Amino acid sequence: MDNTLKKQKETTDSKYIQQHLANERTYLAWVRTCITIMGVGFLITNLHFATLSSSAILGDTLSKIIGLSSIIVGIFALIISTISYFIKGNDINNQTYRSSRILVFYLSISLVLIFLIFGVYYIDVWGIF
Template structure:
């Protein structure tokens, strides 16, 4: 009788506990990553406007672009990772897991563009641009 009662309480999620916990850890890592991306953009913008005393329009514009693009990249990383988390959860239960490329490609492209803007900003600040 106890064995039958235990079988009734078992859910599809409980069959794949380790995989679901790994999926959750991965999601939380993406959340931390998105917070960090937004924080770096905020930090760069604040440092620029609190330490630079010149009225260089190009520096100001690049600093604002870095801050805004970092926030947008972080928000999109959070949205995509949340969607990916739920899709992976269903795929784990259905044993149809497929490798997801969209989040990795998006983040790589977005951060590359932000780093290029960083480079332009520093070239301009150092007077090389």
Template sequence: MGGVKREKISVTEDSKYIQQHLANERTYLAWIRTAIAIIGVGFLVTNLHYNMKESLSEVVDFIANIIGIASVGLGIITIIIATIVYLKKISSINHQTFISSKVSIITLSVFIILIAVLFGAYFILA
């Protein structure tokens, strides 16, 4: 009989905490989806503004442009922060030194609130 050659599978540091690493990946992907949605909303508002209405005023045009630019910028910042936090969590999970990332959550929340305020100003002035 021809023997089947089997490789010996070694346990890696990551495989000790599979559930935590998979949860970390799901969280990272959720942040990426959020970033894509933020960028999409910025494009949508800017595109609708210029396609649906004639220029109402320079202020409203300016706010629509700021919303678009800020949304793209926030989306990029979200991706960068999510990637940094994801990579830091890999090591902290393996070393069992996990600390939740409050600063990144608060920072992104403040930016989202600022864009929401711009949306409010846009709809009040439009």
């Protein structure tokens, strides 16, 4: 009887506990990454307007673009990582898991664009050239 009770409580998820826990850790890492991306954009925008007294129109605009694009990238990365979490969970249970590269590709391209804008901002506001 003890074996029968044990069999009844076993679920598909319990067969792959290690993989599901790794999937959850990965998802939480993406959540922390999204929060950081949004925080950096917010920080750059606030530092710009709090520390610079000159009215550099291009600098103001670039600062706003950096802040807004960081928030948008963070939100989209969170949405994609949440969808990816559930898809991976199903794939683990069905033993059809395939590595997804779309989130890494999207995030890399988005961050490169934000960093390029930040570079232009830095050149304009701080007068490097």
